[in-house]
Amino acid sequence: MTARLERPIERLSELFDVLVIGGGITGVCVAREAASRGLRTALLERDDFGSGTSSATTKYIHGGIRYLEQYDVAVVRESLRERRILALGAPHLVEQTQFIMPAWRWSKPPTPLLGAGVLLYDALSFDRNVAAPDSLRIPHPKWLSKSALLKRVPWLDADGLQGGFAYHDTLNLHPERLLLAYAQSAAAAGAVLVNHVAVDSFIGRDVSGDFLVEGVRATDRLGGRSLDVRARVVVNAAGPWIDKVLATLGRSTGVGVDRSKGVHVLTRPLGGGVVRDAVFARAQSGRHVIVSPWMGKSFIGPTDTPITDSDPTVAPDDVDLILDTVNSTMSGGEAPLTFDDVELTTIGVRPLIKDSDATVDPTNSAKDSADDGADTYSASRRHELYHHVDRGVRNLWSIGGGKWTTARATAEEMVDELAAHELNGIPMREFDTRSAAAHGTFAWADDAEPFLAAAAASLVEVGLSPQSAELVARLHGTDHRKIVELVSDDPALASPIAGSGDVEAQVIVAVVDEAARTLADIIDRRLVLGTVSRVPEAAIRRIAHIAAPLLGWDESRRDLEIRAELDRRAALDSHWRVSPARA
Numbered sequence: 001m002t003a004r005l006e007r008p009i010e011r012l013s014e015l016f017d018v019l020v021i022g023g024g025i026t027g028v029c030v031a032r033e034a035a036s037r038g039l040r041t042a043l044l045e046r047d048d049f050g051s052g053t054s055s056a057t058t059k060y061i062h063g064g065i066r067y068l069e070q071y072d073v074a075v076v077r078e079s080l081r082e083r084r085i086l087a088l089g090a091p092h093l094v095e096q097t098q099f100i101m102p103a104w105r106w107s108k109p110p111t112p113l114l115g116a117g118v119l120l121y122d123a124l125s126f127d128r129n130v131a132a133p134d135s136l137r138i139p140h141p142k143w144l145s146k147s148a149l150l151k152r153v154p155w156l157d158a159d160g161l162q163g164g165f166a167y168h169d170t171l172n173l174h175p176e177r178l179l180l181a182y183a184q185s186a187a188a189a190g191a192v193l194v195n196h197v198a199v200d201s202f203i204g205r206d207v208s209g210d211f212l213v214e215g216v217r218a219t220d221r222l223g224g225r226s227l228d229v230r231a232r233v234v235v236n237a238a239g240p241w242i243d244k245v246l247a248t249l250g251r252s253t254g255v256g257v258d259r260s261k262g263v264h265v266l267t268r269p270l271g272g273g274v275v276r277d278a279v280f281a282r283a284q285s286g287r288h289v290i291v292s293p294w295m296g297k298s299f300i301g302p303t304d305t306p307i308t309d310s311d312p313t314v315a316p317d318d319v320d321l322i323l324d325t326v327n328s329t330m331s332g333g334e335a336p337l338t339f340d341d342v343e344l345t346t347i348g349v350r351p352l353i354k355d356s357d358a359t360v361d362p363t364n365s366a367k368d369s370a371d372d373g374a375d376t377y378s379a380s381r382r383h384e385l386y387h388h389v390d391r392g393v394r395n396l397w398s399i400g401g402g403k404w405t406t407a408r409a410t411a412e413e414m415v416d417e418l419a420a421h422e423l424n425g426i427p428m429r430e431f432d433t434r435s436a437a438a439h440g441t442f443a444w445a446d447d448a449e450p451f452l453a454a455a456a457a458s459l460v461e462v463g464l465s466p467q468s469a470e471l472v473a474r475l476h477g478t479d480h481r482k483i484v485e486l487v488s489d490d491p492a493l494a495s496p497i498a499g500s501g502d503v504e505a506q507v508i509v510a511v512v513d514e515a516a517r518t519l520a521d522i523i524d525r526r527l528v529l530g531t532v533s534r535v536p537e538a539a540i541r542r543i544a545h546i547a548a549p550l551l552g553w554d555e556s557r558r559d560l561e562i563r564a565e566l567d568r569r570a571a572l573d574s575h576w577r578v579s580p581a582r583a
């Protein structure tokens with residue numbers, strides 16, 4: 001068994017116990033859980049691992065303090081429990097971050113209520129420091145006076161500011177890399193994970209009026225081949241697209257999805273780069289955004305706009321909304337953010353449980369404008385497991401809703417259900433996911449700093465700059481040794497790629513060990529390049545040049561791939577970048 005993700009498409013002809021549709025965090029966690037319990041497991045992802053909602057998050061493993069406003073105490077408690085479990089399992093890919101919730105005279109909810117919420121949040125995380133090393137310990141929240149707050153966050157509007165509550169949540173530094181680490185754990189446990197294979201329909205037979213699912217018909221989007229993949233039970237973990245997958249059954253399952261668009265922007269660092277705290281910036285309009293210091297910049301969002309479209313794009317209005325919200329919480333000393341300050345945007349679709357009661361609350365000004373009447377801002381972030389046997393479809397489950405933070409728990413629950421139903425009687429191993437580290441983790445529940453320092457030193461020794469060494473150690477964990485080996489053999493592979501901190505050796509690891517098959521896979525989800533700045537054309541060309549021989553691309557194919565990637569990135573930008581007049 002290996003932690004290498006190899007895209008073993010030929011193995012899809014085997015018979016599996018569990019077949020998972022969707023390689024977001026939910027599907028990957030189900031695959032890891034099932035394979036670790038000894039089940040023969042396959043996962044099909046139509047694009048790349050983490051290319052859906054899971055790489056477009058606000059980057060927090062968190063309890064979700066604002067869900068307390070909806071009295072969603074169960075979701076908050078579960079999330080706080082998971083926050084600890086995920087952090088202990090990958091200390092090099094997370095960081096405890098202090099959040100500031102400023103309180104202005106006009107704040108809604110009013111300051112005493114904000115304080116009560118912060119205290120309840122703290123009480124619900126009573127087990128937060130169990131087994132935690134010093135670097136992951138979370139202190140109790142505290143009140144910061146106005147002057148103390150402005151010292152920490154000088155860009156905040158001082159007018160009417162009373163002070164602020166300081167509490168902690170966990171930054172998921174690079175969600176796409178943590179997801180990849182779980183995918184590698186699943187592969188190490190024996191799962192067959194294949195990206196760029198889209199599920200088109202279900203295969204099976206009719207038995208006394210029921211449809212007995214026996215697997216799926218899928219298309220290899222790289223090779224163009226159609227394939228049938230068979231399994232005892234199929235888990236539909238297609239996130240915001242579970243209903244689209246179910247629609248191919250051609251019969252009603254009663255499962256719907258409420259979708260909401262969530263956009264973030266990456267800008268120059270507010271406060272000039274000295275601010276270390278994330279800020280829960282709630283404007284007088286009632287709207288809020290989280291302003292996170294990230295990779296030397298400010299990562300700001302999200303929006304929450306109900307949509308009916310399942311594949312939306314970022315619109316100028318989304319960016320406007322974020323900029324207006326944050327600008328209205330800023331002091332006169334900080335120049336307002338404009339479109340010119342926005343380097344890039346991210347977009348994700350929240351998969352929410354369809355709730356017929358969740359119609360628009362006209363008094364809720366925190367939500368963004370709706371186009372279908374659903375109040376997705378107030379909608380619960382809970383998850384639900386749908387067993388389709390209720391509607392005459394056997395051997396099929398779907399997973400609705402949920403959060404990145406709770407995906408591990410959802411997966412554990414899902415596999416428990418499979419063990420109790422379709423896979424009852426199949427021998428399984430014990431697997432304690434709660435104390436299992438993600439692939440690449442040096443040690444469960446240990447302090448990352450000494451490991452990161454030693455890893456970075458070994459990378460500097462072979463020629464990486466200190467900035468690149470620190471980044472590579474974080475991104476790859478114990479796999480940084482692969483980079484050390486590659487660069488020892490060919491020192492030119494220590495060359496940096498654009499200003500991101502990535503180095504050329506990472507491109508080789510991405511293709512050989514991490515199943516990257518397109519330029520977007522490499523740029524957006526293996527390296528940090530695509531997430532930290534606009535990507536220069538020269539960098540795309542250089543990456544293609546390194547990857548082409550490994551991917552079997554000849555010169556003309558390489559040029560086609562470069563053109564396609566340049567066009568794709570330009571199209572993404574063109575949806576929201578507006579003329580200077582608007583900016």
Ligand SMILES: Cc1cc2nc3c(=O)[nH]c(=O)nc-3n(C[C@H](O)[C@H](O)[C@H](O)COP(=O)(O)OP(=O)(O)OC[C@H]3O[C@@H](n4cnc5c(N)ncnc54)[C@H](O)[C@@H]3O)c2cc1C
Pocket residue numbers: 021022023024025026027044045046047048049050051052053054055056057058059060061062197198199200237238239240241245260261262263264302303347348349350351401402403404405406
């Ligand atoms: C803006 C925003 C911010 C968020 N911030 C946070 C946060 O800070 N913390 C947190 O805990 N949660 C956050 N969330 C929620 C969290 O991101 C999602 O709940 C989670 O990522 C959903 O994961 P998933 O695997 O269910 O869905 P996805 O990540 O969307 O994965 C589903 C996968 O299924 C694949 N798929 C679809 N159809 C097919 C098919 N036919 N065949 C094969 N594959 C298919 C897709 O390509 C996709 O990769 C945020 C969500 C949004 C939108």
